[in-house]
Amino acid sequence: MKQPKIVQKNDINLFEALTRRERSVQTERDSSRMWLLTAAALVVALVGFKTVTMSRQLDQLQGDISSLQSFTQNQQYVQAYQQAMLYQSSTASLRTFNDASKRYLEALRQADRVTSSRFAQVSRELPSGVRAERWSYEDGVISVSCWSTDKDAPAKFAENLTNTKQFQDVGYYGFQSRDNGYEFTVTCGLWNATAGGDQ
């Protein structure tokens, strides 16, 4: 059965101005709500986007960390690394040792040493009639204590030694009488003891 068509009857709006004003206010309210909702949605979207991005980045980084840790904490690699580091530190300390020992040996080889020939240089200059009683050496100086019946012999001996120009300095400080003769000591500096040592 066909229903009868309802005829819409337009009401007469007696307060048209007032109605228009209410519609305007309603439109403005909707507009403000829309802006606020849009801003809120944007904030949520931005935060959500940023959160997702950073979470992915964090996941990626944690994956990298796991991968790197699997290398750095691998017992085989750790042992090989420790062994290599031991080689490195031992090599450095051995190098220091070798450098020092080479320096010491070079200094010892270059050092001045007393030899029989230095004693012989002194002995050759003994004037006749002079008897050497005691030879000694210390701190780069050869000392010879002598006895002679000739009181001019000590000065002669010192002069002979000086004339050889083989010694850093020659020391003679006089004589004294003993057993019908004279005893005296002459010293010969072989080198500058403070610079070259007595070695």
Next chain:
Amino acid sequence: MDKNQLTLGKREKVLLGILAVLVLFVVTFNYLLLPLNQKVSDAQAQVQELTEQKNQMSGVITDQKLKTDYQTEASAAAENYKQFYANLDTYHIDNIISGLMDSHGLHVQSLEMSKYQTVPESYLYTGQVDTDEAQSASGSGDKESLLLLSTVDLLATGSYENAMSFVDALNAQSPCLQVAQLQVDLASQSNGDEARVSAVIRVYGIADPGLDSTV
């Protein structure tokens, strides 16, 4: 109750909405984004640190030169160590010094040696040790000396010629043996006795290089 006092005006509602959005932003920023950002920064720092560690480990592990360098230095150190009288004991010194004296006609009456002491390197050039250098040499200073020194006091009988040949033989034996003092007293020879020979010998050593058998 007045109805106008309970309802919010349009402006208040808009301001409240803006405030709510701001609060939402601040809260999410503070409690979500900042901690997350901190975690990311920490993770980045850890990755950087681990990467450097890995690169360092890889570089060291694959560097075969380290082992060959060590072996070269170790063999040089063993060779250098041998040249010094490192293992100082009565038996060793007796073999070297009194053996030399005997072989050159000197009859050893007494032999007395001091323990090794660390001396500064400058001792080789000056023959003297000052207090500061001694402290430095013993390890309290920046540069620790490896040089060791012992002295041996000898008393023997023989002739002047025996003493001279002993001096030359000692010099030829090793650069680490030095005559510090020598005295040949010939006065007793007038009675038909042998000359009295006394000497102080310096024996140089070097500290153990610490060759590690486990390396």
